[in-house]
Structures are given as C-alpha cells and as structure tokens.
Amino acid sequence: MxxxxxxxxxxxxxxxxxxxxxxxFVSVDNMMKLVNAxxxxxxxxxxxxxxxxxFRRWPHFDKTxxxxxxxxxxxxxxxxxxxxxYYGFKYVNGHPKNTREGLQTVTAFGVLSSxxxxxxxxxxxxxxxxxxxxxxxxxxxxxxxxxKGARTMAMIGNGAQCEFQALAFKAMLGIDAVRLYDxxxxxxxxxxxxLQGTGLAVTSCTSGExxxxxxxxITTCTADKQYATILTDNMVGSGLHINAIGGDCPGxxxxxxxxxxxxxxxxxxxxxxxxEGEIQQLDDDHPVTELWQVITGDTAGRTAPExxxxxxxxxxxxxxxxxxxxxHDRLRGTGFFEELDMLAxxxxxxxxxxxxxxxxxASRSD
Amino acid sequence: MxxxxxxxxxxxxxxxxxxxxxxxFVSVDNMMKLVNAxxxxxxxxxxxxxxxxxFRRWPHFDKTxxxxxxxxxxxxxxxxxxxxxYYGFKYVNGHPKNTREGLQTVTAFGVLSSxxxxxxxxxxxxxxxxxxxxxxxxxxxxxxxxxKGARTMAMIGNGAQCEFQALAFKAMLGIDAVRLYDxxxxxxxxxxxxLQGTGLAVTSCTSGExxxxxxxxITTCTADKQYATILTDNMVGSGLHINAIGGDCPGxxxxxxxxxxxxxxxxxxxxxxxxEGEIQQLDDDHPVTELWQVITGDTAGRTAPExxxxxxxxxxxxxxxxxxxxxHDRLRGTGFFEELDMLAxxxxxxxxxxxxxxxxxASRSD
Numbered sequence: 001m002x003x004x005x006x007x008x009x010x011x012x013x014x015x016x017x018x019x020x021x022x023x024x025f026v027s028v029d030n031m032m033k034l035v036n037a038x039x040x041x042x043x044x045x046x047x048x049x050x051x052x053x054x055f056r057r058w059p060h061f062d063k064t065x066x067x068x069x070x071x072x073x074x075x076x077x078x079x080x081x082x083x084x085x086y087y088g089f090k091y092v093n094g095h096p097k098n099t100r101e102g103l104q105t106v107t108a109f110g111v112l113s114s115x116x117x118x119x120x121x122x123x124x125x126x127x128x129x130x131x132x133x134x135x136x137x138x139x140x141x142x143x144x145x146x147x148k149g150a151r152t153m154a155m156i157g158n159g160a161q162c163e164f165q166a167l168a169f170k171a172m173l174g175i176d177a178v179r180l181y182d183x184x185x186x187x188x189x190x191x192x193x194x195l196q197g198t199g200l201a202v203t204s205c206t207s208g209e210x211x212x213x214x215x216x217x218i219t220t221c222t223a224d225k226q227y228a229t230i231l232t233d234n235m236v237g238s239g240l241h242i243n244a245i246g247g248d249c250p251g252x253x254x255x256x257x258x259x260x261x262x263x264x265x266x267x268x269x270x271x272x273x274x275x276e277g278e279i280q281q282l283d284d285d286h287p288v289t290e291l292w293q294v295i296t297g298d299t300a301g302r303t304a305p306e307x308x309x310x311x312x313x314x315x316x317x318x319x320x321x322x323x324x325x326x327x328h329d330r331l332r333g334t335g336f337f338e339e340l341d342m343l344a345x346x347x348x349x350x351x352x353x354x355x356x357x358x359x360x361x362a363s364r365s366d
Numbered sequence: 367m368x369x370x371x372x373x374x375x376x377x378x379x380x381x382x383x384x385x386x387x388x389x390x391f392v393s394v395d396n397m398m399k400l401v402n403a404x405x406x407x408x409x410x411x412x413x414x415x416x417x418x419x420x421f422r423r424w425p426h427f428d429k430t431x432x433x434x435x436x437x438x439x440x441x442x443x444x445x446x447x448x449x450x451x452y453y454g455f456k457y458v459n460g461h462p463k464n465t466r467e468g469l470q471t472v473t474a475f476g477v478l479s480s481x482x483x484x485x486x487x488x489x490x491x492x493x494x495x496x497x498x499x500x501x502x503x504x505x506x507x508x509x510x511x512x513x514k515g516a517r518t519m520a521m522i523g524n525g526a527q528c529e530f531q532a533l534a535f536k537a538m539l540g541i542d543a544v545r546l547y548d549x550x551x552x553x554x555x556x557x558x559x560x561l562q563g564t565g566l567a568v569t570s571c572t573s574g575e576x577x578x579x580x581x582x583x584i585t586t587c588t589a590d591k592q593y594a595t596i597l598t599d600n601m602v603g604s605g606l607h608i609n610a611i612g613g614d615c616p617g618x619x620x621x622x623x624x625x626x627x628x629x630x631x632x633x634x635x636x637x638x639x640x641x642e643g644e645i646q647q648l649d650d651d652h653p654v655t656e657l658w659q660v661i662t663g664d665t666a667g668r669t670a671p672e673x674x675x676x677x678x679x680x681x682x683x684x685x686x687x688x689x690x691x692x693x694h695d696r697l698r699g700t701g702f703f704e705e706l707d708m709l710a711x712x713x714x715x716x717x718x719x720x721x722x723x724x725x726x727x728a729s730r731s732d
Contacts, residue, residue, distance in 0.1 A: 032725035093484025118459025127710035163719035341393040344493035353529035359398035
C-alpha cells in the first residue's frame with residue numbers, strides 16, 4: 001500500500017529492524033471485516049476478558065485524567081494510559097450538533113505503543129471499537145452485579161450503543177429477551193430490525209414504564225445532553241441491576257436522584273465519575289465501590305437478592321487500552337490491516353537530512 | 367488506496383458529506399517528496415511565517431502542558447493545543463537507548479482537527495516535520511534577537527537537527543558561513559558533507575573554542591542526556607546571540623550557568639522552560655522574556671550591540687500546531703498524501719450496528 005523510501009544497498013549495521021517504521025492501521029472497513037470474521041458476540045466475549053484482566057491489574061495502570069479541549073460547540077479529548085508494557089491513547093470528540101450536518105457526534109481513533117521503545121504498534125479507528133468495548137464493559141460489570149438468573153433486559157435509549165449492549169448481555173449473561181424503548185419510535189424500530197435473527201426475543205415498547213416490566217436488568221443509554229430523568233424512582237423495583245451508560249459528561253444524567261440513594265453504586269474511576277456520571281447529583285463523599293475491587297474480590301458485589309445495584313459507567317481509558325490490546329493480539333495472522341509508513345527511519349539516526357536528500361536524488365532518477 | 371465500505375444506493379439524506387470519513391495522511395515518503403518539491407529552504411521560510419503568525423496570536427491558544435507517561439527507559443508524550451479554529455496534537459517519544467537497537471530515539475506523528483466538528487483533518491509523520499519546525503522557530507527567534515549583519519554561525523552538536531538549523535539561518539538571516547563541532551568527528555563529517563553545495567561556507571572544527579571563533583551566533587544542539595557544559599563562560603563574548611536547542615528535558619542542559627547570568631533570556635513558555643530548559647539551573651523567579659511578546663512588539667528584543675541574547679528553546683506545542691497548519695494548507699493541490707478510512711460514517715448515525723451488518727452482507731455477496 002505505502003512504499004518505503006528506497007535505501008542504499010549497503011545499509012550500515014545495525015540499521016533499523018526491518019519494518020519498524022511501518023505502523024499497522026485498522027481502517028473502519030477492516031475493523032468491520034475483522035469483527036464480522038470473528039463474529040460480534042465472540043468479539044464482545046473475548047474483549048470482555050481483556051477488559052476484566054486489565055481491571056484486575058488496575059493498580060498497575062498509570063491513570064491520567066483525560067485531557068479535554070472544550071469549545072462552544074463540543075469537546076476534543078485525549079485519553080492516555082499505560083500498564084508499563086503498553087501505552088495507549090484514544091482521540092475522541094463530542095459534538096452534539098454534528099448530526100444536523102450529517103456528521104457523527106463522536107468520532108474516535110486510537111494508538112497502542114510499546115513502552116520499551118516508544119514506537120507505535122497500532123493505529124486504529126475506534127468508533128466501532130468503542131461501541132464494542134462499552135458493551136463489553138457493561139457486561140463485565142453485570143457479570144458481578146446482576147441478579148442470578150436474569151433473563152430479561154429493558155433497554156431505554158435505542159441509539160448506536162443499543163444492539164451492542166443487547167448482544168453482549170446475551171452472550172455473557174444469558175439474557176434472552178430485550179424490551180426496547182426510545183422517545184423516537186424510529187430508533188426502536190431500527191434496533192428491533194437489527195436484532196432480528198440474533199436469538200433474542202425483542203419487544204418494542206411505547207413507554208419506559210412498559211419497557212421495565214418483568215426486567216431484571218435495566219440499561220439506560222440515551223443521548224440526551226442535559227439532566228434528564230429517563231428512570232423515575234417508581235420504575236425501579238428491588239433486586240434490579242441498572243446499567244447506566246448515558247450519563248457521561250457534566251450536566252448529563254439519566255436517573256432520578258432517589259434511585260441513586262436506594263442503590264449500591266459501582267463505578268470505574270471515582271475522580272472521573274464524580275464529574276461525569278450519575279453521581280454528579282450526589283455529595284462528593286457519597287460512598288461508591290470501584291468495579292476493579294469487585295473483580296479482584298477485594299470488595300463484595302451483589303450481596304442480597306433485594307439489593308439494587310447500579311453500574312454508573314462513563315467509560316475509562318483502561319477500557320480503550322484493553323480494546324487496543326485485544327485488537328493488536330487479534331490482528332496477528334489476519335490481513336485486516338494496512339501498513340503505514342509513519343515513522344522516519346534514517347539508516348543513521350543522526351542523518352535525517354541525508355535521508356531527505358537521498359529521497360530527492362532517488363525521485364530525480366525515477 | 368483504502369476502499370470505503372460499499373453503501374446502499376438509496377442513501378438517506380442528509381447523509382455524511384462526501385469523503386468526510388477520509389483523513390489525509392502524510393507518510394514519511396510523502397513528507398520527503400513534498401519538502402523536496404517545494405525546496406527545504408523555502409519550506410523553512412514559509413513555515414517560519416506560520417510559526418511567527420501563531421506566536422503573534424499567542425493569547426488565543428489553549429496552552430495545555432504536555433501529558434507525559436514516563437518509564438524507566440523513556441517517555442511518551444502528547445502535546446495538544448488549539449487556537450479555537452484548529453486543534454492539534456503531537457505524539458512524541460524519547461528513548462535514548464533506542465539507538466543501540468537501531469531504532470530512533472525520537473519518533474513523532476501528529477493530527478490536526480477542526481474545532482467546529484471535531485473531525486481530524488490531517489494525520490502526519492512528524493519526525494521530519496519537527497526537525498523543520500525546530501529550525502524555523504530558532505530562525506524566527508534569531509530574526510528578532512541576533513545582532514544585525516550576522517554572517518557566521520557556530521554549530522556545536524552536529525546531529526539530526528544541525529543541517530536544518532544551518533539552512534534556516536542561511537535562508538532567513540543571511541548566514542553564509544557555519545563552523546561545525548561535535549565530540550564525534552563522524553557527525554561533523556556527515557553534516558559538512560550534507561551541506562556541500564548549499565552555498566554555505568562550511569568549516570569543520572576540532573573544538574568548541576575553535577567553532578565559536580568569529581561567530582555572531584552560536585547554536586548548541588547536542589544530544590547529551592545529562593547536565594553538560596557545551597559552552598563555558600569564556601567562550602561567549604559580548605554581542606552574541608545564543609540559540610540553545612539541546613537543553614530540552616529535566617536534567618539536560620548545555621550552557622554554563624554563568625553564561626545565563628550574563629544573558630538576556632528569551633523563552634517560549636516559561637512554565638515549561640523552567641522545568642526543561644537551560645533556566646532550570648536558575649532560580650524560579652529569574653527574569654525571562656516570552657518570545658511572543660518580542661514578536662508582537664510588546665517587549666524589546668535586542669536593545670544593544672554588546673548584549674548577549676539567549677533563546678532557551680525547548681519546543682512548544684504551538685510550533686507543532688503551526689507546522690501541521692502549514693502542512694494542511696500546503697498539501698492542497700498536491701498528490702503527496704493518502705486518504706485513510708479512519709472515521710466510521712454510518713448513513714444514519716444511530717445505526718452503527720446496521721453498518722456493521724451491511725458490511726458483512728456486502729462481503730458475503732462479493
């Protein structure tokens with residue numbers, strides 16, 4: 001695809017290791033091919049294992065807060081983290097007004113690098129990958145928190161994340177029925193259509209109240225950009241698990257405060273969730289449990305059948321890191337990537353200018 | 367180069383603007399072709415104008431400190447900034463031990479995005495581009511600080527940055543003679559060879575003392591990773607301009623402290639330079655002048671012939687931003703880029719899963 005600059009035949013040893021200047025790139029097209037070749041549910045399940053492994057290693061991670069650049073119309077963020085072996089970051093924007101212009105609200109890409117030498121190992125689209133990791137993370141949390149034997153999930157908000165959530169809970173928790181509701185019936189119809197033939201019994205509902213009937217798990221993933229009350233207190237019976245995905249930035253929440261006060265709350269990274277999650281409605285010292293401590297067994301998850309558990313998910317850099325690490329491992333032996341000539345590799349590191357001159361000479365002699 | 371996933375013929379309006387999912391990518395190969403097509407000296411001069419324009423707009427910039435991830439063997443950094451219209455960041459690593467393995471100490475790439483919609487506009491290699499912007503920045507500073515009529519520059523440290531500095535000072539300040547010195551004679555020989563035929567009179571010297579003889583400008587760009595004394599006090603006569611490039615991280619300096627005490631010191635961004643630059647040797651409140659204020663005319667640059675001016679340069683995110691902005695403008699109408707299918711663009715933003723399913727169906731029908 002790309003061609004490397006021609007080198008003189010007598011390359012001085014040691015010289016750069018062959019191909020070290022080339023960075024594998026996973027395009028949107030190749031990401032879709034890879035996911036379809038493996039199968040969506042299998043990707044979600046395998047990815048969940050990487051995410052859970054990394055949560056288990058939580059203290060090893062360098063957890064930098066995301067670096068945000070705000071403007072009047074949106075935000076651009078960099079989310080870096082490292083486990084000491086790999087370094088990863090995600091670029092992600094959020095521009096709610098983009099949909100009016102036929103553009104995506106969120107686009108994302110990411111890079112995985114070697115901590116040992118600082119070289120990028122992988123560049124990937126991350127819009128699809130983020131949708132997958134968000135659903136896989138929800139299912140990881142629910143594996144530890146949802147009531148045993150849960151079979152029915154209510155899904156309030158039927159946007160881009162909906163089908164991924166449904167399939168992750170089917171594959172990993174044995175959910176066999178989903179009850180869909182969205183303020184836009186078109187979104188519900190889209191999700192119902194997409195979930196046909198997946199083995200899930202799909203019920204389209206006309207209200208949130210109808211959607212939660214008989215459900216043991218409630219997933220909220222609406223896209224409202226303001227404080228909203230997708231779930232009111234009377235909709236949430238005892239013993240439920242709530243998987244709250246949509247509250248993910250300051251000023252954006254989905255649940256009535258009273259629900260939070262009745263729930264045991266589990267979060268990814270408290271300093272971030274207190275700003276971005278549902279718990280921004282609560283006092284700063286309201287007790288929450290970190291998910292990683294449930295996964296390691298340091299803290300209890302669900303302890304009683306009548307308990308309401310709430311996973312207040314905002315998405316964290318380690319989940320993107322896990323996704324990039326999974327992708328890096330899974331790419332091996334496939335053709336689902338291209339190689340980008342992204343890193344300069346002069347034969348003699350100090351001779352960058354000489355490399356430039358030789359490229360000029362080479363192109364003149366073409 | 368890349369193929370976009372096939373779309374159904376009846377795309378629902380408004381739909382994503384044509385090609386908005388494609389991100390122009392400038393490989394190392396294309397960067398060299400672009401620079402050679404324009405000419406190195408012209409690139410340096412044009413780039414210097416972008417850098418100077420952005421220094422002039424300094425208060426407009428969102429100046430985030432770089433986000434560093436340190437390990438025992440090196441560092442990986444993200445350097446973001448924005449002027450409210452564009453957003454840019456550079457990824458750069460620093461691994462001194464890499465050269466022993468035939469790898470680069472530093473690799474870099476960067477992204478320029480639209481603040482308006484958050485979409486990346488450009489992905490580029492930045493090893494060559496950083497070398498160019500560093501030299502152009504030095505020349506911008508010298509344009510305001512060096513003694514009038516300077517013709518001879520001493521260059522101590524003849525590594526990857528050397529030739530770019532020499533050509534920037536030739537093109538922008540009228541330097542016609544350079545005096546080279548490096549502790550490794552092989553580096554000096556390399557730089558002298560590369561500068562043949564550029565119109566510069568090149569003198570290879572066997573000591574720093576010899577190199578500074580008759581020079582009006584001294585550029586230090588050594589790669590020592592520790593406190594070093596490349597210039598001692600007695601080597602610096604009155605009236606000189608010192609362009610100190612190599613002191614660029616904590617614990618790495620090039621100049622004897624006494625030189626700093628005799629100089630008027632100009633820096634890019636004091637909070638960063640006090641940590642990384644030559645002035646880490648001085649008290650935290652030692653007076654320094656910000657280069658942008660000299661460029662806008664708010665503060666005087668050189669005020670007397672006998673004054674020693676010192677540009678204590680560590681490299682700042684706005685310079686990378688200027689370089690990406692220049693590249694973005696300069697790419698137009700050239701073929702020196704590829705287009706990467708990096709951003710998912712489902713026809714209906716909420717139907718990411720449907721896009722994935724249709725890709726699967728399309729590949730089965732291939």
